[in-house]
Amino acid sequence: MTPDFDLRRVRIAVIGLGYVGLPLAVELGNRYPTVGFDINAGRIAELRAGRDRSLEVEPRELRAVTRLTYTDSADDMADCNLFIVTVPTPVNAHKQPDLRPLKTASRTLGAVLKAGDTVVYESTVYPGATEEVYVPLLEQGSGLELNRDFFVGYSPERINPGDKRVVPLDNFMIYKDIIRLDRPD
Ligand SMILES: NC(=O)c1ccc[n+]([C@@H]2O[C@H](COP(=O)([O-])OP(=O)(O)OC[C@H]3O[C@@H](n4cnc5c(N)ncnc54)[C@H](O)[C@@H]3O)[C@@H](O)[C@H]2O)c1
Numbered sequence: 001m002t003p004d005f006d007l008r009r010v011r012i013a014v015i016g017l018g019y020v021g022l023p024l025a026v027e028l029g030n031r032y033p034t035v036g037f038d039i040n041a042g043r044i045a046e047l048r049a050g051r052d053r054s055l056e057v058e059p060r061e062l063r064a065v066t067r068l069t070y071t072d073s074a075d076d077m078a079d080c081n082l083f084i085v086t087v088p089t090p091v092n093a094h095k096q097p098d099l100r101p102l103k104t105a106s107r108t109l110g111a112v113l114k115a116g117d118t119v120v121y122e123s124t125v126y127p128g129a130t131e132e133v134y135v136p137l138l139e140q141g142s143g144l145e146l147n148r149d150f151f152v153g154y155s156p157e158r159i160n161p162g163d164k165r166v167v168p169l170d171n172f173m174i175y176k177d178i179i180r181l182d183r184p185d
Contacts, residue, residue, distance in 0.1 A: 007032065009081070010032050010033075010081060010082050011032070011033045011034075011035075011079055011080045011081050011082070012028050012032050012033070012034045012035070012080060012082045012083075012084065013034070013035045013036075013037055013077040013080040013082070013083045013084070014028070014034065014035070014036050014037065014084045014086060015037050015038075015077075015083060015084065015085045015086065015087060015105050015108070015109070016037075016038060016085065016086040016087035016088065016101070016105065016123070017036045017037075017038040017043060017044075017047065017070070017086075018054065018086065018087075018088060019054055019056055020086040020122060020123075021036070021038075021084075021086030021087075021122075022036070022047070022052060022054065022056055022057055023056050023057055024084065024086065024122075025068055026057050026061055026062065026065050026068060028068075029065045029066070029067045029068025030064075030065055030066065030067065030068075031067070032067060033067050034067055034068045034069075035068075035069055035070075035071060035076055035077050035080055036068055036069065036070045036071070037070075037071055037072070037073075037074065037076070037077055038070070038072060039072060039104070040072070041072045044070045044071060044072045047062070047070045048070050050062050050063055074108050074111065074112055075112075077109075077112050078112055080112075080117075081114070081116060081117050081118065082117070082118050082120070083109055083112075083113075083117065083118070083119045083120070084120045084122055084155075085102070085105050085106075085109070085119065085120065085121045085122060085123055086122045086123060087101040087102055087104075087105045087123055088101050088123070089101065089102060089123050089124045089125065097124075097125075097126060097129075099129070099133060101123075102121075102123055102125065102129075102133070102134055103133065103134070103137060106133075106134040106137035106138055106141075107137050107141055109138055109141070109142075110137055110138050110139075110140060110141015110142045111141050111142070113138060113141070113142035113144055113150055114142075114144075114150075115144060115149045115150065116149075116150070117150045117151075118150065118151040118152070118153065119138060119150065119151070119152050119153075120152070120153045120154065120155050121134065121152070121153070121154050121155070122154075122155045125154075130152065130154060134152075135152055138150070138152070
């Protein structure tokens with residue numbers, strides 16, 4: 001099986017609607033069916049009301065987007081086939097990355113992944129973390145196997161908060177040329 005990147009059939013989920021995820025979800029939602037998922041119900045409520053407290057996206061742009069829905073229920077991502085993870089990776093007091101948001105998001109996705117789906121990690125991760133930590137959670141949750149049943153890619157972050165010069169859609173171009181993760185067995 002190979003990743004299905006027919007953009008006529010793509011249904012995108014963006015997981016984590018913060019500084020990085022919301023502008024990306026809005027840009028994609030102008031073109032493709034897109035679900036914006038966040039565990040923060042308050043964030044979902046404000047976005048549904050057309051407000052973005054991070055001020056990354058203008059109210060006018062939020063109102064104009066036609067193919068984006070917001071949810072805090074993972075079930076609403078069941079029909080999606082491309083999952084883009086943009087949850088935070090804070091550093092703790094010992095300067096160690098806090099992997100919990102990415103682990104939680106990976107478990108959530110493990111429960112919704114289907115054969116043929118692709119997951120792209122856009123959150124900042126240390127080298128090896130995707131293969132060693134997150135992919136096993138996807139496999140355990142879904143019962144599927146990487147590179148046989150589903151695919152994982154990594155997209156380096158390109159958005160600076162407040163910098164409107166970098167268009168989030170630039171990131172999406174990378175996904176069409178996705179790099180497969182090949183694990184040493
Ligand atoms: N913001 C930037 O400019 C920037 C730059 C470089 C890298 N990054 C990386 O991008 C990632 C996201 O950063 P950000 O600034 O957008 O974070 P953020 O804190 O602004 O937003 C993260 C969002 O994810 C949600 N979230 C947390 N756990 C979740 C989960 N398990 N499932 C669904 N949603 C969840 C939070 O409620 C929040 O709305 C981080 O890894 C960060 O290091 C960001």
